[in-house]
Amino acid sequence: MSVWRPEFVAGLDLLAKVSSEMVRRGYSRPVLVGGAAVEIYSGGIVATGDFDIVVARDDVLEQVFIEAGFERPHGAGVATRGWVYRDLGLGFEIVAKVLLDGAADRNRVRMFSVSDDDAFEIISVEDLIADRMGQYASGTAQEMLGQARTLFDLSSDLDMDYLERRIREETSNEHGIATLRSGPAGHVA
Incomplete structure (x- = not known):
């Protein structure tokens, strides 16, 4: 049994699949930062509503998002910076191209595996x-x-x-x- 909410676990699985697809295409994995990273490290004590991602090639990640079934929310009063995946209820947003404006030690980023085939990177605690x-x-x-x-x-x-x-x-x-x-x-x- 997971310490995290089912929809959060589904979001982690999805992020890992998207991350692994980036690697298959020859690019670096996105790095999870922000509230979702807090939720992981806190074991679900602090819950979040979205996944903030740092990735150098946002254009490639956005294409992978589209191919995976992500959509940009649309309509009156809806912010369009992020992406949503069907009925998951969690947003995914590319927040930067460089981790903490280059201040973070990239060698401290950790790998988080969800299966034998899929993983994503997460900012160091x-x-x-x-x-x-x-x-x-x-x-x-x-x-x-x-x-x-x-x-x-x-x-x-x-x-x-x-x-x-x-x-x-x-x-x-x-x-x-x-x-x-x-x-x-x-x-x-």
Whole structure:
């Protein structure tokens, strides 16, 4: 039995198939980032509504999406940046061509296999925590601190030196690991 919602698992399977098709065509796999990556690393504690993807060749991925049966939502009041797959109820959006604007160590990206034939890549948990901290530090997404803390608390074997450096980079040196360890009033736990 999976720790994730059935529709989320279906989305992961679909992403893996699309990713593997990119490789068959001679291109790099897309990298899963954002909320769906948080849902994976949190074991479903934090749920998401979409899959954010980084891929260098968005034109090729969009063609693979079309061939796989994805559609762009259309109609009044519907944003058209993303893609949906039939009745899955989850959106897929290409958010960038370069992982975290080149700040992330590409060698830390992990492979997530869903079968013997299909897999996708996912941002490292350290870079994901740092990204969440950067969004929190911007002042526009206070809930991201909670996500970062959840990931930090659930993750073992973190590279603490790398994590500290990446959080400092993403937050303009305003925050570090101590922020993740501090309580609601900012007191270190």
